[in-house]
Amino acid sequence: MKVLITGGYGFIGSHVTERFYKEGYEIYIIDNLSTGDKDHVKIKHKFYELDVIDSKCQEVFSNVKFDVVIHLAAHIDAVASVEKPSFDATANILGLINMLELSSKYDVKKFILASSAAVYGSNEEIPLIEDTSLNPISPYGVSKLTGENYCKLWKNTYGLETVCLRFSNVYGPRQSVKGEGGVVAVFMNNLFLEKELCIYGTGEQTRDFIYVEDVVDAIYKSCDYSYSDVINVSVDTQYSLINLIDAIKNVHGDTDFRHEQLRKGDILHSRLSNKRAKKELNWTPLYTLNKGIFKTYKWYEEYFKEKNLAKDKNHYNKEHENLEKDEKKKRTYSKDSCHILKIY
Incomplete structure (x- = not known):
């Protein structure tokens, strides 16, 4: 085949x-x-x-x-x-x-x-x-x-x-911060670059992380x-961003993060039903958030160790240099007709 x-x-x-x-x-x-x-x-x-x-x-x-x-x-x-x-x-x-x-x-x-x-x-x-x-x-x-x-x-x-x-x-290993990289990839990169994590809003907004x-x-x-x-x-489960931070703390230890104003247009809650997938594909998700974050964290840990990025911040590539610029752009950008902003 x-x-x-x-x-x-x-x-x-x-x-x-x-x-x-x-x-x-x-x-x-x-x-x-x-x-x-x-x-x-x-x-x-x-x-x-x-x-x-x-x-x-x-x-x-x-x-x-x-x-x-x-x-x-x-x-x-x-x-x-x-x-x-x-x-x-x-x-x-x-x-x-x-x-x-x-x-x-x-x-x-x-x-x-x-x-x-x-x-x-x-x-x-x-x-x-x-x-x-x-x-x-x-x-x-x-x-x-x-x-x-x-x-x-x-x-x-x-x-x-x-x-x-x-x-x-x-989310998972090898995910880039480029484009719609997602909050997990952004958080992992910032952790190993020793940057503070940022949550927009209260952190109670939920996503269906898989x-x-x-x-x-x-x-x-x-x-x-x-x-x-x-x-x-999907996992058909709503995880809050606070839940995500807690899962990261379980493997990384104490983690600094700050709150910023909720961005206009951000969706507060997202969850997809997976009943059809379970029935028609005979499929079920196996990874809890804690288990998935653990495996993801270990991959990023090894990645940064190999690239020597965590110790020498002057050598990390443009992908990480432009991350803050991209995030700033997304915080300020909105269209009244559609309110497009990154969905974590």
Whole structure:
């Protein structure tokens, strides 16, 4: 069995490659290396340095008859999607269409799209089920919803079996602070750079944090799912940011943090129902927040030790240098029409 993973050198993609390799798949990766890191993938694989919109992707599909395509490559920054919506649409919609066209043309058996909770927008219904009304409030959310509609269209028109997985707040080893890195990645970076952690608001706002290996397990089990559908992938639990700080303290010890004013547009509570995933995929999340944070912390600890970043702050790369600038930009940026800000 052959699997193509777009964005395979990224945070989630690199974990997907490891799982499918262990399950006996031949691994192929398309990645433009805009955010991915080759060092993330150590297993045997074939790599094509291409953008998913590139016409050269057809040669890859024609030469390798893929059984499964897992489409993870995407532009994932909701704030930047407001500033450059055309760039977001090019990466997230046109790139997807290219992958769908090639998958149907070359008889791919299963196409799996990484979607997002961003399709729900600001919705007070908790937990959010797949049939909830959708009202994305950013071009990023719109592009993900459009992607789901294209997958449905390809199933109905061309018979391509597609599954769209709406991830909640994914965290874990290898997550970058770039784009929608998420509060866990930001906190971990700041811890090892000996910076104070920042909570916007009281810290009582909640998120449905899910460890990356649980997400990967859902992706793998989707390969055997016999229907085309949209499925939430979540823990179906509301964790407050204070809960997150406590989990970090359990492994790190005392942790300094400060409160700042809640940012306009931030969603106060988020939780996705995972009943459909449990029933249809025979899947259940295995990682508690404490267990997931422990594994994540240990990875960052080793990462900073190897890079010698914690002891010599003058040598950390631009990713960390620009973090505070990015966060300041996100604190001050808002649009009355959509109020787009990072969803932790």
